[in-house]
Amino acid sequence: MSYVDAGYAVGLSVLFLYAIGLVIRRRSLERAVDLSLPPSDSAERTAETGGASGP
């Protein structure tokens, strides 16, 4: 592997893994908030944000 390939591999894979980590952290916190809300509030929030899917 050349230094150029290594540079792109390191740069892109770190950014990709960090982005995945952000999505996982956000989803788990959204679930925690959903669980702590009364059922009516939780349904409203889910409808407003479209659930925990997407970026």
Add this chain to the structure above:
Amino acid sequence: MNVGTEAPSLPSRPRWLRVVGVAAVLSTAATVWLGLWVTPPDKVQGNLVRLVYLHPPIAWVALYLAFGLAALSSLLYLWRRTRSLFWDRLAAASVEVGVVFNALTLATGMLWGRPTWGVWWTWDARLTSTALLLVLFLGYLALRRVPAEPEVRARRCAVAALIAFVDVPIVHFSVIWWQTLHQGATVLNANLSPTIHGSMAWTLLLGFIALTLVFVWMVTVRYRIEVLADRTDAEHLEVSLAERWAEGDLDGVPSNGANGGNGANGGNGAGGVLRPPTRVGP
């Protein structure tokens, strides 16, 4: 401003975020394709020039966008007229993303330096000041973890961000102020006359746009995480207080800030006897 046990209101997820995310992925893919397969090798650097399409855009995001936004947000928090925990959370989000990009700046720079200079690392002014910047903002992230009232934490972190940001102009001008191994600026040089042209220049420009979009997406998601974390902290404290109130543990306990909170919320101002928490916010 959100104080006490008030849970921060949860902003709805912006609809443009998905568009920015898709645009970031597509433009990054296009930069990689152009950088690795379409643009020609350089007359002097050969194929190593291909790292230029990645390394300067990463450094641009870390130094100017992420740490610049963190410094601006910190300034707006410290200014009495605009003081809001929104700015504190935005600074925190921006610094975390900036630290990732700063570390990548050093990593990709080392991968370019080894074949060019023959060493992975040298105590050159540009490299040293960039490494110092990483340490300073890691210190900022450590400071955020020190338990404190939200306003106290926000104030001390804002001051820390502004102190750390002093290193950014030092990094920028280091190649002018000192004799360095690191080459001078390719685009933002003293004459504002780029020393790169044609398909190489367009690919570099696309790299800047792509990583700026990546930064916008990451900061927006990270900001939401900060809001959600504050909210779950506040709710966790409310539940804990309510449970202890129901058990009768808190009767007679003075409200001196040492009442089982996590340091982020403090007492409830009940003056000697804790009252059941009143739910505030949505």
